[in-house]
Amino acid sequence: MKRTLLKSIALALSLVALFLIFDNRSEVVRATKVQSPPAKTVEQVQKNIKVLTGMPESQLIPVMNFFAASMGRRCNYCHVNNQGQWDYASDAKPEKTSAREMIKLVLDNNKTMERLKLDPVSCYTCHRGRTNPQSIPALPLALPSPPPNAGGAAGPTPGAAPQASPSPSPSPTPALPSADEIFSKYTTALGGQTAIDKLKSRTAKGTVTQANGSSFQFELTQAAPDKFYLLVTTPQGTIERGFNGQVGWEKTARGVREITGTELSNVKTGNGLFTLLKLKEQYSRPPRVRKDKLGDRDVYIVDGTTTNNQRMRLYFDAVSGLLLRRTTTMSTIVGIIPDQIDLEDYREADGLKFPFTARAAMLEVGNPTSTRTFTELKLNVPVDESKFNMPPAPTSP
Numbered sequence: 584m585k586r587t588l589l590k591s592i593a594l595a596l597s598l599v600a601l602f603l604i605f606d607n608r609s610e611v612v613r614a615t616k617v618q619s620p621p622a623k624t625v626e627q628v629q630k631n632i633k634v635l636t637g638m639p640e641s642q643l644i645p646v647m648n649f650f651a652a653s654m655g656r657r658c659n660y661c662h663v664n665n666q667g668q669w670d671y672a673s674d675a676k677p678e679k680t681s682a683r684e685m686i687k688l689v690l691d692n693n694k695t696m697e698r699l700k701l702d703p704v705s706c707y708t709c710h711r712g713r714t715n716p717q718s719i720p721a722l723p724l725a726l727p728s729p730p731p732n733a734g735g736a737a738g739p740t741p742g743a744a745p746q747a748s749p750s751p752s753p754s755p756t757p758a759l760p761s762a763d764e765i766f767s768k769y770t771t772a773l774g775g776q777t778a779i780d781k782l783k784s785r786t787a788k789g790t791v792t793q794a795n796g797s798s799f800q801f802e803l804t805q806a807a808p809d810k811f812y813l814l815v816t817t818p819q820g821t822i823e824r825g826f827n828g829q830v831g832w833e834k835t836a837r838g839v840r841e842i843t844g845t846e847l848s849n850v851k852t853g854n855g856l857f858t859l860l861k862l863k864e865q866y867s868r869p870p871r872v873r874k875d876k877l878g879d880r881d882v883y884i885v886d887g888t889t890t891n892n893q894r895m896r897l898y899f900d901a902v903s904g905l906l907l908r909r910t911t912t913m914s915t916i917v918g919i920i921p922d923q924i925d926l927e928d929y930r931e932a933d934g935l936k937f938p939f940t941a942r943a944a945m946l947e948v949g950n951p952t953s954t955r956t957f958t959e960l961k962l963n964v965p966v967d968e969s970k971f972n973m974p975p976a977p978t979s980p
């Protein structure tokens with residue numbers, strides 16, 4: 584029983600990592616509203632939940648990673664591991680008990696923060712990657728940094744205007760483009776609406792390299808609107824996943840299982856043909872636009888709430904119009920969980936441009952970054968649609 588839980592968690596972790604890379608944190612950009620059965624809460628699935636009650640089960644592992652990252656530790660800081668055998672339900676470790684008290688502290692605190700209309704506090708607000716947050720300022724104090732407009736002089740500038748206004752810009756700042764203009768420039772930069780409308784299928788091969796150096800090969804076949812087949816070859820064996828428009832599934836060495844509910848909608852968006860091609864539709868209302876820099880490039884940042892009630896920020900190159908970065912955040916009752924994907928090396932494949940390299944950074948203690956590169960990409964080749972169907976369970980167990 585415990586062994587099964589362990590395995591399912593290990594697998595959940597590795598797959599979360601995988602679909603992150605293969606195209607994007609689905610939870611966050613789920614454009615299609617698949618909300619058939621009400622999402623299960625964590626206490627309905629797990630055995631020993633006392634304070635996180637009411638939280639969706641799909642957020643448990645991200646939240647646990649958030650705890651570990653906030654403390655700068657791994658899962659075993661709070662959970663028992665007996666010779667490789669996890670017992671997550673056990674309360675034997677005092678740190679787990681402290682963590683429960685801390686969760687209550689955060690939840691109580693955030694009632695006040697909500698009343699003050701401020702962003703919620705989280706474990707990270709205090710812990711910042713350490714088990715012992717620093718509460719007492721260290722002496723001697725550092726000198727405060729020079730006030731703005733001090734002209735680089737250290738300390739207050741005598742005779743400076745008491746209320747220095749921001750330096751007047753000689754030329755008026757050029758008007759920002761609208762979000763619609765940015766999206767249509769992006770569409771044009773990719774190859775145009777016609778090419779996107781004509782897109783019926785895509786096959787890709789490539790490599791995923793993780794922060795720990797391990798890397799695997801993958802093959803991905805996608806067909807409009809949202810069918811896919813993914814094959815990942817790891818040293819532990821192959822993992823297959825698919826969706827035929829109706830049924831989602833996964834096949835590993837342990838067997839075949841159907842994927843449903845939130846997991847299915849995550850996996851669908853994560854592997855969707857149009858996830859990065861159709862962005863505008865993913866916002867629930869018109870996003871805001873501002874100008875900024877990403878490294879030395881000028882970018883327009885489009886920022887707003889998705890149909891899935893997450894925050895999504897897109898960084899478009901002001902010159903080329905291409906998408907350079909996407910950050911998304913998932914709100915949970917104990918904190919806001921970010922993830923980020925940087926898109927590089929845009930190349931044309933059969934009339935449309937795709938980023939051949941995607942670097943994902945996520946709040947996952949064992950796997951904080953991974954890089955997906957395509958080695959082969961083909962559009963609109965006929966695909967054998969039967970591979971999207973759930974395979975029969977193997978006869979021998």
Ligand code: HEC
Binds near residue numbers: 650659
């Ligand atoms: C800072 C402490 C802390 C860390 C680190 C931590 N957890 Fe937890 N975990 C908890 C607490 C506390 C609970 C119980 C929450 C409750 O009672 O509502 C819990 C519950 C769980 C449960 C549900 C167990 C059950 O059967 O009820 C699982 C599974 C789990 N954690 C997995 C993980 C994994 C995987 C990691 C590492 C990625 C991790 N945890 C890291 C504190 C932690």
Ligand code: HEC
Binds near residue numbers: 679917
């Ligand atoms: C308001 C600040 C604050 C917040 C928010 C906070 N903590 Fe703490 N936490 C502390 C302080 C202070 C300590 C005591 C550290 C020490 O002993 O020096 C502590 C101690 C702990 C300990 C015990 C460490 C030990 O040495 O035994 C755990 C575990 C812990 N926190 C987990 C969490 C988790 C998980 C969250 C988020 C749900 C969280 N904390 C949120 C301030 C905070």
